[in-house]
Amino acid sequence: MTRRLIFLGPPGAGKGTQAKVLAQQYHLPHISTGDILRQAVAAKTPLGQKAQSYMDKGELVPNELLQNLVRERLNQPDAKEGWILDGFPRNVGQASFLDDLLPELDQNGYSAINLEVPDHVLMTRLLERGSKEGRQDDNEETIRRRLEVYRQETEPLIDFYKVRSKLKSVNGNLPLGEVTEFIQKVTASGNI
Numbered sequence: 001m002t003r004r005l006i007f008l009g010p011p012g013a014g015k016g017t018q019a020k021v022l023a024q025q026y027h028l029p030h031i032s033t034g035d036i037l038r039q040a041v042a043a044k045t046p047l048g049q050k051a052q053s054y055m056d057k058g059e060l061v062p063n064e065l066l067q068n069l070v071r072e073r074l075n076q077p078d079a080k081e082g083w084i085l086d087g088f089p090r091n092v093g094q095a096s097f098l099d100d101l102l103p104e105l106d107q108n109g110y111s112a113i114n115l116e117v118p119d120h121v122l123m124t125r126l127l128e129r130g131s132k133e134g135r136q137d138d139n140e141e142t143i144r145r146r147l148e149v150y151r152q153e154t155e156p157l158i159d160f161y162k163v164r165s166k167l168k169s170v171n172g173n174l175p176l177g178e179v180t181e182f183i184q185k186v187t188a189s190g191n192i
């Protein structure tokens with residue numbers, strides 16, 4: 001069964017957590033552009049060196065870098081039968097790029113899962129994660145900027161996918177297991 005899922009939602013909505021659980025259950029690669037970038041930063045690769053200053057400030061890394069990264073990753077053999085994208089696309093340019101790329105790779109059809117969580121919950125969750133996982137960009141100032149960037153750049157993707165009939169919204173402000181169940185329900189039919 002082919003499943004291609006894009007996880008949308010603000011920082012702290014639980015995209016990474018849910019994507020990980022679902023990827024395991026559906027035996028699909030979990031492709032987190034944030035994780036790939038953090039690894040590149042830690043390994044001091046050319047990509048990591050270019051990306052770091054944007055990430056530290058809570059800004060988006062330039063599209064060109066992300067698009068090369070995603071093209072390469074989706075071209076890997078393990079992505080042929082499906083994938084879960086977490087953190088990409090983050091703006092309309094990236095979403096249009098993906099819509100052009102997928103037919104080229106013979107990967108047709110996907111769903112966008114939008115996790116809805118109120119703002120005050122996001123801030124609390126992100127500050128908690130910052131103290132638990134030590135993520136550089138989980139401090140109050142950077143979180144504020146990431147939420148702003150989300151509103152300006154990423155939120156328009158909700159409409160982008162709605163008009164293409166790809167959007168499935170899920171309440172992300174519920175216990176982890178319940179959110180997983182809702183996502184399973186909306187993705188249950190397979191073939192997206």
Ligand code: AMP
Pocket residue numbers: 011033034035037054055056058059060061062066086087088089090094137146
């Ligand atoms: P995340 O782990 O998804 O919250 O991403 C952490 C940081 O990595 C973001 O704040 C951005 O600086 C960068 N990043 C991750 N994915 C993207 C993307 N699709 N486009 C631009 N920047 C990204």
